[in-house]
Amino acid sequence: MGTTRRFVASEKRRPGHxxxxxxxxxxxxxxxxxxxxRELLKYENVEVEIVSTKAALTFFEKSDIEELGRHVWTDDDEWDIPRLRALQPDYKIGDPILHIELRRWADIVLVAPCSANTLAKISQGLCDNVVTSLMRALSPSTPTYIFPAMNTLMYEHPLTAEHLRVVKDVIKYNVVGPIGKALACGDIGIGAMSEWKDIVQIVVDRFQLQLSPGLEGGQE
Structure with a gap:
């Protein structure tokens, strides 16, 4: 809901996009x-929304997304505590709930990156933030891709294999990666998120997207 922003899927979805x-x-x-x-927005008839955990915002600035004309949805947008506590007269059953509206809006969901913590939560059905609430509320018919990203030893932990099994075999999400490379912590091994261009390409291929006239592919 949020104090200054309101997201309603029926108002945001664009036919043919x-x-x-x-x-x-x-x-x-x-x-x-x-x-x-930025790369997805280079394609014709594509709309993008971003939803992030608090921890994700350690690694990028909201302003980097806002410069592209998009908003980063967070827990602050989901739960407007002062409004709920005051029980303002304009609050009623049926008012938009962010994680429900986002799942109604989405044609495809990309969890990129999916940390070990969020992977564990998704596999156990936890709903303690806007991201995990969204994931629990997704329709089974929505194409959903998980891109794990974590330290090699975290990836090799036996619980990770079990979490991935549940996500793939029970929830039926698509798991892509991780890949092997030098990690941010200095270790070398499997655990890095798939290359960002490959993530974009999944959307391009699935929906047969075409670049907008005059535009070329993304930059590193």
Missing amino acids: THALLVTTGSVASIKAPLIV
Whole structure:
């Protein structure tokens, strides 16, 4: 809901457009969020929304997204505590709830990056922030992609394998990556998020998107 912003899927969805929802969580790979958004917006008839955990915002500035004409939705937008406490007369059953409106809006969901913490929460069905509430509320028919990103030993932890099994085999999400490379912590091994251009390409291929006239592919 939020004190200054209101998101209603029926008002935001545009006929003939692809609606891509980018979810960022507490991994350093969230630094790639502005690149993903900028690249997606180069394609015709594409709309992008971004929803982030508090930890994700350690790695990029909201202003980097706002410069692209988009808002970063967070817990602050989901729960307007003063308004709820005051029980203002204009609050009523049926008013828009952010995580529900976002899932109604989305044609595809990209959790990029998906930290070990958020992966564990999703696999167990926890709903303690706007991101995990959104994930729990998603329709099974919404194409959803999980891009794990974590330290190699976190990825190799036996619980991670179980969480990924649940996400893939029970919830039926698509899991892509992680990949091997030098990690932000200095370790070398598997655990890095898939390349951001490859993430964009998944959306492009699935919806057969075309670049807007005069535009070329993204930049590193």
